[in-house]
Amino acid sequence: MQPRNMSMSGVVDLAAVKAAGEAKAKAEQTRAEAARHGGTPAVTPSALVIDVDEAGFEHDVIQRSAEVPVVIDFWAEWCEPCKQLGPLLERLAVEYNGRFLLAKVDVDANQMLMQQFGIQGIPAVFAVVAGQALPLFQGAAPEAQIRETLDQLVQVAEERFGLTGLQVDPDAAAGAGRSAEVPAGPYDALLDAAVSALDAGDMSGAIQAYKNVLADDPAHPEAKLGLAQAELLARVQAMNPGEVRKNAAENPADVTAQIAAADLDLAGGHVQDAFGRLIDTVRRTAGEDRDAVRVRLLELFEVIGPEDPRVTAARQALASALF
Numbered sequence: 001m002q003p004r005n006m007s008m009s010g011v012v013d014l015a016a017v018k019a020a021g022e023a024k025a026k027a028e029q030t031r032a033e034a035a036r037h038g039g040t041p042a043v044t045p046s047a048l049v050i051d052v053d054e055a056g057f058e059h060d061v062i063q064r065s066a067e068v069p070v071v072i073d074f075w076a077e078w079c080e081p082c083k084q085l086g087p088l089l090e091r092l093a094v095e096y097n098g099r100f101l102l103a104k105v106d107v108d109a110n111q112m113l114m115q116q117f118g119i120q121g122i123p124a125v126f127a128v129v130a131g132q133a134l135p136l137f138q139g140a141a142p143e144a145q146i147r148e149t150l151d152q153l154v155q156v157a158e159e160r161f162g163l164t165g166l167q168v169d170p171d172a173a174a175g176a177g178r179s180a181e182v183p184a185g186p187y188d189a190l191l192d193a194a195v196s197a198l199d200a201g202d203m204s205g206a207i208q209a210y211k212n213v214l215a216d217d218p219a220h221p222e223a224k225l226g227l228a229q230a231e232l233l234a235r236v237q238a239m240n241p242g243e244v245r246k247n248a249a250e251n252p253a254d255v256t257a258q259i260a261a262a263d264l265d266l267a268g269g270h271v272q273d274a275f276g277r278l279i280d281t282v283r284r285t286a287g288e289d290r291d292a293v294r295v296r297l298l299e300l301f302e303v304i305g306p307e308d309p310r311v312t313a314a315r316q317a318l319a320s321a322l323f
Helices: 020-036 057-066 081-096 113-116 144-160 188-199 203-216 221-237 239-252 254-267 269-286 288-304 311-321
Strands: 049-053 068-077 101-106 124-129 132-138
Touching: 049 221, 057 068, 057 101, 057 124, 057 288, 068 081, 081 101, 081 144, 081 221, 124 144, 132 144, 188 203, 188 221, 203 221, 221 254, 221 288, 221 311, 239 254, 254 288, 269 288, 269 311
Parallel strands: 049 101, 068 101
Antiparallel strands: 068 124, 124 132
16 A cells, blocks of 8 residues: 555456457447548647546547547545546547547546545546446656556556557647646655655655655645555555454443544545544543544544545534533
């Protein structure tokens, strides 16, 4: 599990996609029809990133997925992680030179699409390949992980579905894409060092790297998120899951046991279980014990991110439990 995106799987699993042969045949038919009409015209780099709404989704995403994998970025203006991820995906869309098309969906203006994809938090990234919708990852993530996921996506899309992507006009300026190259930020070296430390299992090194960023910029969103996730990983790394679960089940009034079990819940992706466990513990406790549970719950909110609807609901439940 990586700190900058706990939901990133690292593998695009298309093995379970049904009717792959039919989808590949459809893609081949689409290309053949285009060839009979003189071929598909080349696109400019700027056409590799499009804004999509509910009205145009069928044409811009479903139909076009018969010729190129379409990566969908669900975002919103108020979402800080979206502002980090969006420009990176746009830059990669241009760099991948037509191997995938990036479709951006503003969830505030397209609630129905958000519901249809079952999205619980943003940013959320899906792919549509030959009409088949596939979840990729949720939340901001290191560029190396995103590249790995995209590489697997375009490889499997070509091998299983015969999708070779779009032809890009070679005479178009490289900088004609929707967004220019993202300049290096003042903390990129420290953030990269944190990710490298985590990849090496050096939790203390990662934690210190994030703290170094926050010492200079206490509100830095990626460093805050990374620190919360790295600290969670460090705590869980030292646990015996079986013993922690057993202790929590046998001692429901033990604050330390419930906090440890909540950490395991969250690290395992059981977000609502973790939040619910601690909110129930808040209701059963008082004084310093209650405060310790409250503080840990707030720390876990930081791991998921304040914009996530599950965090919003849990904050309301916490307020009700406290007051």
